[in-house]
Amino acid sequence: MANAIVEETFETRYTLPPIEMIEDPPEEIRQKQKRVRELCTERNAILLAHHYQRPEVQEVADAVADSLKLSQAAAKTKADVIVFCGVHFMAETASILCPEKTVLLPDLRAGCSLAASITAEDLLEWKAQFPNAVVVAYINTSAAVKAESDYCCTSANATKVVQAIPAERPILFLPDRFLAKVVAWQTQRSNVFGYPGYCHVHKTIQPEQVARILEEHPDAELLLHPECGCVSSCMARAAEGGLPQERTFFLSTEGMLRHISESREREFAVGTELGIFHQLHKKFPDKTFYPVNPDAVCAFMKTITLDRVIRSLETMSPEVRVSLETAGRARRAIDRMLELA
Numbered sequence: 001m002a003n004a005i006v007e008e009t010f011e012t013r014y015t016l017p018p019i020e021m022i023e024d025p026p027e028e029i030r031q032k033q034k035r036v037r038e039l040c041t042e043r044n045a046i047l048l049a050h051h052y053q054r055p056e057v058q059e060v061a062d063a064v065a066d067s068l069k070l071s072q073a074a075a076k077t078k079a080d081v082i083v084f085c086g087v088h089f090m091a092e093t094a095s096i097l098c099p100e101k102t103v104l105l106p107d108l109r110a111g112c113s114l115a116a117s118i119t120a121e122d123l124l125e126w127k128a129q130f131p132n133a134v135v136v137a138y139i140n141t142s143a144a145v146k147a148e149s150d151y152c153c154t155s156a157n158a159t160k161v162v163q164a165i166p167a168e169r170p171i172l173f174l175p176d177r178f179l180a181k182v183v184a185w186q187t188q189r190s191n192v193f194g195y196p197g198y199c200h201v202h203k204t205i206q207p208e209q210v211a212r213i214l215e216e217h218p219d220a221e222l223l224l225h226p227e228c229g230c231v232s233s234c235m236a237r238a239a240e241g242g243l244p245q246e247r248t249f250f251l252s253t254e255g256m257l258r259h260i261s262e263s264r265e266r267e268f269a270v271g272t273e274l275g276i277f278h279q280l281h282k283k284f285p286d287k288t289f290y291p292v293n294p295d296a297v298c299a300f301m302k303t304i305t306l307d308r309v310i311r312s313l314e315t316m317s318p319e320v321r322v323s324l325e326t327a328g329r330a331r332r333a334i335d336r337m338l339e340l341a
């Protein structure tokens, strides 16, 4: 199927919420954060926030991390309630890992265009064409898709997961077409078949933007999330010498933070959702960061506001719960991901 047709189909599967501008004065933000912490204590709740969340939400969280680390935090928490400041598939993953806990997602509009690219029915059809294949599902998928998969992975451990699969077995890698290419390239495997899904935010990070930012900041290292629309072109350019291979990196958000903390470089061109810049500026105040695409904002992530976190903890809703039957089947793939973390 041509990519244009695929994209048209995927776009009918989700509705982008509007991005609200929140302009609360600092004192009001502090009061709301205080209220969140009081409610967390009352409810014995842990608040987990993804790197793409609003800064004021990141600041009030118990942990701020990528999907892999947040899943690990959910798996080991002793809290009764998990408030997931992220998107729906993350809350589902927490519910699968902790079926006895209450998992709250403060706004149910927090979906994900990438997760919406593939349904369990799509996957069953695809699997039928490759009966000998191993299915590796990116964590950005619904619980129903995970239940039909052999392994789960995140951008932080996708390569490790693929390397753990015997070389002679074909791999159906889903749903991100760009990450599939990075993984095939990094593992040097020709039998990784990528599903044509994509994240509508990362897809907009394009080769022209990479070229422009490096022209403006020639000393910057280039850090790209593997979901970016420019990865194929950047991998090819790095291989041909058009981009300095030793200064071009494909990394998860957590991988970016680790890389920067270990690097002696002072400047970085960063290709991912803009929420990460809050942690970058906070953790590395003496380094300079340039967004490859200054419009890369995820509307789904930004639905979570302090007001909605407060309301969620007060009303103990909306709750995300995965049926025990689906959770049982999805758990196997998630456990394998955690074993290879």
Ligand code: SF4
Pocket (backbone or CB within 6 Å): 052, 087, 111, 112, 113, 114, 115, 140, 199, 200, 201, 202, 273, 298, 299, 300, 301
């Ligand atoms: S940034 Fe993309 S992959 Fe991440 S939650 Fe938003 S839509 Fe999904």
